[in-house]
Amino acid sequence: MTTTASAPSPTPSPAPSPVTTSVDVESSPKAGPAAGDPAAGDPAAGDPASTEPRHDWTLDALRALHDLALPELMFRAQSIHRQAHDPSKVQLCTLLSIKTGACPEDCSYCPQSAHHNADLKREKLLDRDTVLKAAARARDAGSTRFCMGAAWRQVGDDRQFEEVLAMVRGVRDLGMEACCTLGMVTPHQAERLAAAGLTAYNHNLDTGPDYYDKVITTRTYDDRLRTLSNVRQAGVTLCSGGILGMGESIDDRLAMLQVLASLEPHPESVPINALVAVEGTPLAQRPPVDAFEMVRMVATARIVLPTSRVRLSAGRTTMSRETQALCFLAGANSIFTGDKLLTTPNPGEDADRQLLADLGMQAEAAVAAGT
Ligand code: SAM
Ligand code: DTB
Ligand code: SF4
Numbered sequence: 001m002t003t004t005a006s007a008p009s010p011t012p013s014p015a016p017s018p019v020t021t022s023v024d025v026e027s028s029p030k031a032g033p034a035a036g037d038p039a040a041g042d043p044a045a046g047d048p049a050s051t052e053p054r055h056d057w058t059l060d061a062l063r064a065l066h067d068l069a070l071p072e073l074m075f076r077a078q079s080i081h082r083q084a085h086d087p088s089k090v091q092l093c094t095l096l097s098i099k100t101g102a103c104p105e106d107c108s109y110c111p112q113s114a115h116h117n118a119d120l121k122r123e124k125l126l127d128r129d130t131v132l133k134a135a136a137r138a139r140d141a142g143s144t145r146f147c148m149g150a151a152w153r154q155v156g157d158d159r160q161f162e163e164v165l166a167m168v169r170g171v172r173d174l175g176m177e178a179c180c181t182l183g184m185v186t187p188h189q190a191e192r193l194a195a196a197g198l199t200a201y202n203h204n205l206d207t208g209p210d211y212y213d214k215v216i217t218t219r220t221y222d223d224r225l226r227t228l229s230n231v232r233q234a235g236v237t238l239c240s241g242g243i244l245g246m247g248e249s250i251d252d253r254l255a256m257l258q259v260l261a262s263l264e265p266h267p268e269s270v271p272i273n274a275l276v277a278v279e280g281t282p283l284a285q286r287p288p289v290d291a292f293e294m295v296r297m298v299a300t301a302r303i304v305l306p307t308s309r310v311r312l313s314a315g316r317t318t319m320s321r322e323t324q325a326l327c328f329l330a331g332a333n334s335i336f337t338g339d340k341l342l343t344t345p346n347p348g349e350d351a352d353r354q355l356l357a358d359l360g361m362q363a364e365a366a367v368a369a370g371t
Helices: 058-068 070-084 127-139 158-174 185-193 221-234 250-262 292-303 321-329 349-359
Strands: 089-101 145-150 179-182 200-202 237-239 242-244 270-273 309-312 334-337
Touching: 058 070, 058 242, 070 292, 089 127, 089 158, 089 309, 127 145, 127 270, 127 321, 145 158, 145 200, 145 321, 158 250, 185 221, 237 270, 242 250, 242 292, 250 292, 250 309, 270 292, 270 334, 292 309, 292 321, 309 321, 321 349, 334 349
Parallel strands: 089 145, 089 334, 145 179, 179 200, 200 237, 242 270, 270 309, 309 334
Antiparallel strands: none
């Protein structure tokens, strides 16, 4: 079994050019916050270009960072990004909905909830062969991670879970990283997923703690944190992020980042989704997320979660190529590829290949076919 992209590669890159900024990270790399620095007044603040993970961000410090002049915010995000990652590389992940619709949860963004009326074809758990064929296709198109999503509230202890474990083993045998998003998991279920070779478990916080119950009422923020803890304890890496554009404030978004940054260690992957407003869901009429708000969120995530992969996730079909490029410049280094996310459209492999080529960027090392 071979995985070629299990961790961010800390490729040394040329140092940022010594332009003068309000905090000159070049000439005083170990200096504390200078006057005018957003981290000033935050007792835990240190070198603003440090990639040392911090778990004690205050909301005020996050807000000051987020609201910096965009060139300054981008400079800081890039300074951190190139220390911890190769800025020319993007991880390609492919999603598959292995069980679709009829979900008992009431997540107001989600077309798969049984509480809403989205035009969706329900599907029972797919068979293993279908899933593994899709994974092999994704691998051959350059994806290194295959993510299987199920419209479940939680994992059951039944034959279906055994089947998912077999799918995880099958994806690993293809030489790919395997990710699952199956709802809540118990410690024992997380251990079984780990034993099957699962690379990552996706479970999003979705938004900040104060806005959460405006979006979902059928499970709590603490339920989500418990699942994340169960997954971490089992030794599976964490993929956790959220959604922009559900009516939340900037502070709600930053509060979510604050909770993610409080986790020790930080989640290895942080998906930043822009809401896909689906007809038949309560959020169908939400306007699209402003491009600069997306870029600011990605840059802030890059700064506070320096070694995590920041994934530009749902919502790319309504983003221009230029907006996506700005997100890469802000530190996004992972995308979902393929024509479909779980149930909604995605730009597709050709468009992504062209985008990366035009930007002179590369997909992270593909897995060799046949391994
Ligand atoms: N049922 C499982 C759960 O909720 O944990 C796994 C699947 S669920 C579809 C995975 C994530 O997709 C959600 O937590 C949410 O962040 C994201 N998502 C769902 N619908 C979305 C939409 N319309 N726009 C953007 N993101 C969405
Ligand atoms: C994540 O944060 N985004 C992905 C993945 N994790 C599972 C899902 C996006 C779903 C978008 C709506 C859909 O296609 O159903
Ligand atoms: Fe169900 Fe997950 Fe959709 Fe919520 S986000 S309704 S839990 S599939």
